[in-house]
Amino acid sequence: MGAGIIGAACARELALAGVSVTLLDRDGAAGATTAHGEGNILLSDKGPGPELRLAQLSRRLWPAMVTDSVPGDRAEWDTKGGIVVAATDEGARALTEFAAGQRAAGVRAEPLDPCALSAAEPHLTRDVTAAVHYPEDAQVQPAGAASVLMHAALRAGATLRTGCEVLGAVTWKERVTAIRTTEGVLEADLFVNAAGPWAGELSRRLGAPVDVRPRRGEILVTTPLPPTVFHKVYDADYVGAVGSDADELQASAVVESTRAGTVLLGSSRRAAGFDGRLRPEVLSVIAGRALRLFPCLSGVPVMRAYGGFRPYVTDHLPIIGADPRLDGLWHATGHEGAGIGLAPGTARLLTDLVTGRAPEVDAGPFRVDRPAVIPRGAE
Amino acid sequence: MRPIRISLDGDPLTGSDGQTIAGLLLAAGLRSWRRAPSGAPRGVFCGIGVCFDCLVTVNGVRDVRACRSRARDGDVVTTQSRAEAP
Amino acid sequence: MTRHVVIVGAGPAGLAAATAAVRAGAQVTLLDAADQAGGQYHRMPLDTYETKRPRILERCDWWPGGAVWALERHDERRPPRVHVISGPDGGTRRRHVLEPDALVLAPGAHDRTLPFPGWELPGVFTAGAAQALAKGEGVAVGDRVLVAGSGPFLLPVAASLLAVGSHVTAVLEANPAATVLRGWTQSPWRLAAQAGKAAELAAYAALLARRRVPYRTGRAVIEARGDGRVEEAVTARLRADWSVVAGSERTTAVDALCVTHGFSPQLELPVAAGCALRDGFVLVDEDQATSSTGVYAAGEVTGIAGAPAARAEGVVAGWVAGGGSPARLRTVRRRRDEGRTFAVRLAAAHPIGRRWSGWLRPDTLVCRCEETDYGTLCRTADVSARAVRLATRAGLGPCQARICGPTLAELLDTNPHDRPIISPIRLGELANPPEEKESTP
Numbered sequence: 001m002g003a004g005i006i007g008a009a010c011a012r013e014l015a016l017a018g019v020s021v022t023l024l025d026r027d028g029a030a031g032a033t034t035a036h037g038e039g040n041i042l043l044s045d046k047g048p049g050p051e052l053r054l055a056q057l058s059r060r061l062w063p064a065m066v067t068d069s070v071p072g073d074r075a076e077w078d079t080k081g082g083i084v085v086a087a088t089d090e091g092a093r094a095l096t097e098f099a100a101g102q103r104a105a106g107v108r109a110e111p112l113d114p115c116a117l118s119a120a121e122p123h124l125t126r127d128v129t130a131a132v133h134y135p136e137d138a139q140v141q142p143a144g145a146a147s148v149l150m151h152a153a154l155r156a157g158a159t160l161r162t163g164c165e166v167l168g169a170v171t172w173k174e175r176v177t178a179i180r181t182t183e184g185v186l187e188a189d190l191f192v193n194a195a196g197p198w199a200g201e202l203s204r205r206l207g208a209p210v211d212v213r214p215r216r217g218e219i220l221v222t223t224p225l226p227p228t229v230f231h232k233v234y235d236a237d238y239v240g241a242v243g244s245d246a247d248e249l250q251a252s253a254v255v256e257s258t259r260a261g262t263v264l265l266g267s268s269r270r271a272a273g274f275d276g277r278l279r280p281e282v283l284s285v286i287a288g289r290a291l292r293l294f295p296c297l298s299g300v301p302v303m304r305a306y307g308g309f310r311p312y313v314t315d316h317l318p319i320i321g322a323d324p325r326l327d328g329l330w331h332a333t334g335h336e337g338a339g340i341g342l343a344p345g346t347a348r349l350l351t352d353l354v355t356g357r358a359p360e361v362d363a364g365p366f367r368v369d370r371p372a373v374i375p376r377g378a379e
Numbered sequence: 380m381r382p383i384r385i386s387l388d389g390d391p392l393t394g395s396d397g398q399t400i401a402g403l404l405l406a407a408g409l410r411s412w413r414r415a416p417s418g419a420p421r422g423v424f425c426g427i428g429v430c431f432d433c434l435v436t437v438n439g440v441r442d443v444r445a446c447r448s449r450a451r452d453g454d455v456v457t458t459q460s461r462a463e464a465p
Numbered sequence: 466m467t468r469h470v471v472i473v474g475a476g477p478a479g480l481a482a483a484t485a486a487v488r489a490g491a492q493v494t495l496l497d498a499a500d501q502a503g504g505q506y507h508r509m510p511l512d513t514y515e516t517k518r519p520r521i522l523e524r525c526d527w528w529p530g531g532a533v534w535a536l537e538r539h540d541e542r543r544p545p546r547v548h549v550i551s552g553p554d555g556g557t558r559r560r561h562v563l564e565p566d567a568l569v570l571a572p573g574a575h576d577r578t579l580p581f582p583g584w585e586l587p588g589v590f591t592a593g594a595a596q597a598l599a600k601g602e603g604v605a606v607g608d609r610v611l612v613a614g615s616g617p618f619l620l621p622v623a624a625s626l627l628a629v630g631s632h633v634t635a636v637l638e639a640n641p642a643a644t645v646l647r648g649w650t651q652s653p654w655r656l657a658a659q660a661g662k663a664a665e666l667a668a669y670a671a672l673l674a675r676r677r678v679p680y681r682t683g684r685a686v687i688e689a690r691g692d693g694r695v696e697e698a699v700t701a702r703l704r705a706d707w708s709v710v711a712g713s714e715r716t717t718a719v720d721a722l723c724v725t726h727g728f729s730p731q732l733e734l735p736v737a738a739g740c741a742l743r744d745g746f747v748l749v750d751e752d753q754a755t756s757s758t759g760v761y762a763a764g765e766v767t768g769i770a771g772a773p774a775a776r777a778e779g780v781v782a783g784w785v786a787g788g789g790s791p792a793r794l795r796t797v798r799r800r801r802d803e804g805r806t807f808a809v810r811l812a813a814a815h816p817i818g819r820r821w822s823g824w825l826r827p828d829t830l831v832c833r834c835e836e837t838d839y840g841t842l843c844r845t846a847d848v849s850a851r852a853v854r855l856a857t858r859a860g861l862g863p864c865q866a867r868i869c870g871p872t873l874a875e876l877l878d879t880n881p882h883d884r885p886i887i888s889p890i891r892l893g894e895l896a897n898p899p900e901e902k903e904s905t906p
Contacts, residue, residue: 028849035851074856143852162849223442223863223889224416224461260835260858261416261461265892278737278885280535280548280562288896298893299440303865305886380512397511402602410694411587417836420693422587423606424833424868426594427505428498429575429731431863432833440555442863442889446594448554449500449511 001166001179001202004034005142005340006332007194008149009347012065015156017351022186023150023158026165030146033196033339036308038219038256038264039142040232041341044082044134045239047098048105050365051317055338056106057361058345059136065344066140066148074144076259082137082232083112083121084239085128085293092130095236099132108135123228123296130236137232139256142340149343169206175327176206190354192330197274197309199319199333208326210319210373212334214309216272218282220290221304222297224261232256233293238267242337243316247271249282253289255297263297265290267337269310276307310336315372317365318342320349324369330354331368383452387412394450401426401433401445412445414460434459467492470786471547471563473533473734474571476504477772478764481779482569482786484521489787494563495522496531496549498888504573505593506772508600532558532888536737544568544759545738550894557891560899567759567786570735570747571779574728574765577871578614579821580839582829583689584724592622592725599625606631607721611698613637613686614725616815620669622723623678633678634717639726640815641683641705648814662771662807687714687824689722698722707818726817729871730766732882742882751798752791753782761786769811774804822875831876832869834862842876850879863889 001007003025011023023029041062046052066075084099086092099109112120112131120133154160161183170178170185178187195202197214234254241250247270254266268282283305291298313319313334323329332350335342345361352359368374380395385403394403401423404412411420413434424432426446433445436457445456468491472482475497483495495502501514502522509517528551535548544565552558576591578584590606592614598604610631612623615638623633638645673680687709688699702713735747741756742748746768753761763778777800785791825831827840835858845853853859860866860873860881870881 028852030852031849035849035855141855143849143855147852147856220892220895222892225441226461260861262861277538278535280537280546283535284895284898287892291892291896298896299891301442301889301891302886302895303863303889304861304884398602398604402598402604405598405606406602406604415585415833415836419585419836420587421585421833423590423594423598425575425591426597427575429864429867430591430833431867434863437555440891443555446597447499 001191002194002196002198003029003150003160003162004032004194004196005030005146005149005343006196006335006346007192008146008153009343010192010194010332010350011153011158012149012156013347013351014354015153015158017355019354021153021158022188023153023160024164024166024181025162028162029150029160030143033308033310034146035143036306037142037337037340038254038266039140039145039340040338041138041140042082042232042338043102043107043136044084044109044132045242048101050362051338052102052105052107053361054318054342054345054349054366057348058342059138061344061348062138065152066145074141075148076141076144077138078140078259079138080231080256082134082234083117084132084134084234084236085124086130086236087127087292089129091236095130095132098239110135121230121233123294124233125293125295139232140340141258145340166202166205169326171207171326174325176329179206190328190330192332192350194332196333196339197311199311199331203331206326206329208323208329210331210333210368211313211375212319213271213312214274215312215336216268216270216275216307217266217310217337218268218286218305218307220265220283220286220302221306222263222265222300223303225257225263225300226261227257228296229255229257229263229294235289235293241267241269244269245314249285251282251285251289253293255290255293263300274309278305278307311339312336313372315370317372318346319368319373320346320366321353321363321368334373383450385450385452385454385456387456388458396452398450399446400435400437400443400448400450400454400456403450404445412458414458416461418460468566468788469494470567470569470783471496471565472569472571472783473547474504474573474764475499475502476571476573476764476775477506478573478775478779478782479504479569479571480519480521481776482571482763482783483525485780485783485789486569486787487521487524489784489789491787493525493787494528494565495525496528496533498530498532500529500553502527502529505597508597510601510603533734534886534888534890536734536887538739542758544757548899550888550890557897558894560894560897562899565759567761568738569761569763569782569786570738570766571762571764571775571782572731572734572766574730574769575867576725577727577729578724578868579726579817580829580831580869580872581687581689581824582826583691583695585830585833586689586691586695587693588691588695588720589689589722589724592619592723595721595723596622596625599629603629605629606723607719608632609634609719610721610723611635611637611686611717611719612723613639613698613700615639615817616725616727617666617811618725620666620673624669624672626723627672627676627678631721633676634719635679635681636673637684637686637700638680638682638815639685639703639707639818641703644705644816645682645814648810651810662773686722686724690716695719695722703818704820705818706820708820708823727815728765728769730769732766733884733887735760735762735766736880736882737885737887752785753778754785768805768808770804770808774801774807777801777804831872832859832862832866834864835859850877853877854879
């Protein structure tokens with residue numbers, strides 16, 4: 001249920017494991033959260049812990065998924081690497097410490113001296129107190145990548161049904177046996193909630209609510225430029241913003257270019273429900289933060305802005321596993337801004353759990369019955 | 380109308396005050412000055428600021444619509460594509 | 466307290482709205498992205514403009530070169546905040562935010578040119594480009610020019626080209642004579658009110674006849690050819706549904722080609738304001754009010770009906786937006802409704818035939834900016850429209866689908882007018898905070 005990147009990855013992995021899969025979406029495939037992000041596949045923003053382990057598994061799985069017989073290279077897989085910079089002495093200390101922890105957890109995090117930094121990013125500000133290069137960070141064109149995964153699922157026997165909205169569950173003895181949809185009743189042994197930021201609403205319709213909330217983000221897109229930004233470059237505050245629980249606007253600079261030559265500037269995080277209205281002052285803040293990193297972009301026009309909704313869980317961990325309240329219902333959602341990067345690992349873990357294989361990473365931290373997911377009183 | 384002089388990629392061109400950069404270039408006999416991503420030549424298409432085909436760099440500022448900008452005496456206009464470094 | 470009305474667009478509709486709103490007692494701010502008032506319709510050389518500036522500009526707050534880059538819907542009970550950058554592009558323009566009591570949107574329309582093989586060659590222009598360059602600067606887009614497409618607009622364009630010394634080889638109307646005549650001659654008494662418009666067109670037709678410029682119906686340009694610039698046009702006979710009659714192709718040597726198949730309303734402002742659309746135009750009521758609180762629309766965005774109708778709509782919109790009583794608008798409303806009848810007639814006489822895409826080839830560009838071809842779009846259409854656009858980059862280039870949007874909307878199910886950044890703004894300009902509200906630049 002949900003044909004974004006997570007649904008497509010799960011459909012592919014389950015179908016390859018011999019499961020008969022139907023992939024549903026109420027609209028078209030890969031059109032919502034998946035098509036409104038930057039396509040990040042990052043280790044750099046994750047400290048040691050379960051999310052990093054899932055990210056490392058995903059990073060290992062990604063290359064094979066986007067290179068297996070894909071005509072036209074729609075995924076635009078790019079191992080450009082990330083560079084994180086700090087602008088203050090305090091920021092430098094925090095970044096250095098953070099990177100050391102990551103290295104201990106097996107992440108390649110290589111400090112860059114000013115000379116190496118200016119060779120790697122000649123247009124970046126010189127006003128930097130520390131910089132760390134993360135060669136494992138990668139990027140895809142997210143809707144293209146989802147389409148590649150979906151096609152692999154279809155080749156493995158899955159079917160896709162778009163324009164099919166889930167209305168409710170048909171249950172029997174605390175087991176979901178079918179779902180009611182706008183296109184009729186669909187029976188299955190197992191239902192996976194991969195509805196991203198709408199996973200909360202979908203789970204309510206099915207009678208087993210999980211606490212997934214939308215967290216709004218905006219991205220600015222410049223006109224196409226000659227090559228100017230070569231890595232994914234962001235300021236060290238980004239890690240803090242990702243980990244923050246604040247409802248008010250959090251903004252940090254994330255700057256990178258796409259294959260078409262446009263530069264994407266992010267990122268903002270705020271609680272706004274599903275309100276998609278543009279807030280010019282948010283765009284202004286994003287522009288200001290980005291210009292601190294790349295002052296040379298000052299004269300470059302922004303031609304587009306778009307926003308999307310991240311599926312946010314208050315403890316910042318995805319939800320992957322069976323729902324303890326309703327047999328047959330599973331969840332694979334709540335990845336916040338990391339869904340593209342974490343999709344392959346999520347699909348692998350879910351499939352391991354479904355088929356009874358031993359998972360490669362510990363599924364415990366992602367279980368459904370934790371306080372952040374099932375609020376007290378909702379059981 | 381007062382005559383003005385601008386340059387396009389270093390070559391001097393003359394026009395008159397009040398002309399747009401696109402009008403001045405067309406009047407000078409040019410038909411194309413921008414390169415599309417494939418390298419194909421482009422010039423004016425819509426003439427009223429909608430199509431962005433006529434983009435030029437003016438005094439170092441990229442992506443100026445030639446059809447919407449009045450040429451000013453001494454303007455340094457350069458052609459642009461996506462390939463070269465800024 | 467005096468009502469503050471912001472009017473976006475200073476063409477015939479916007480100027481009429483400004484005059485009516487001032488008369489109704491409102492304080493008016495009139496914006497236009499161009500540095501001259503008058504819009505495309507009243508385009509003229511800068512020195513002529515100095516003496517012919519509309520007088521209303523002295524009686525309102527006139528912001529030439531004022532581009533609206535965003536509309537902020539901060540409170541659904543009020544019109545949106547209007548975010549403006551003003552001044553010539555290329556330096557740092559100034560940022561302002563206006564908070565009007567009423568907003569009148571009169572952004573107008575631009576040419577809609579359907580793609581055809583070779584339409585990206587330099588020397589292929591929209592008819593509007595030829596018109597603007599001829600009227601605004603006395604520049605001829607070519608020496609041997611073919612004018613083609615559909616609609617009465619082709620006639621004044623040919624006249625403008627003749628006036629600046631071009632040889633116009635022919636004017637081709639794609640619709641067959643039967644369609645055009647049926648559209649124009651049905652219930653002629655209803656056209657009487659538009660006598661001015663009819664006389665204007667008759668004068669153009671007479672001019673073309675005098676200058677021996679052939680006007681042919683049922684014929685279209687289906688390809689442009691040339692090495693680095695247009696050198697010849699391939700024309701062909703069309704059936705009523707615009708399918709090409711095989712074997713009717715002919716080539717003509719030209720150094721410029723002007724092609725327009727109608728007009729696209731500039732809908733990014735109304736869409737950003739949250740206005741409901743119907744049949745591709747802004748839905749308005751008797752008073753030109755849109756579905757968004759305090760937002761009015763006038764001119765070509767409500768239907769392509771020409772300058773007289775746009776003026777009448779502007780009067781209604783400006784008067785009501787300025788707080789005037791709608792009861793006093795009987796005469797102007799009748800003029801507006803006659804204009805709308807004219808629009809219906811125009812649409813019937815010059816429709817776009819549904820089989821036009823027959824002249825496309827797999828390698829014909831649909832998106833000019835990103836050079837996405839027709840074949841690629843047809844092959845990719847299996848995911849959501851947004852995913853197709855991301856995969857092919859169709860409509861994601863600098864023009865943001867202003868040109869290919871209507872065609873993409875036919876091929877994919879997508880809203881071609883959703884552009885929250887209404888006009889490009891440079892990062893440095895965006896990062897600067899707006900200057901004090903309500904100040905005049």
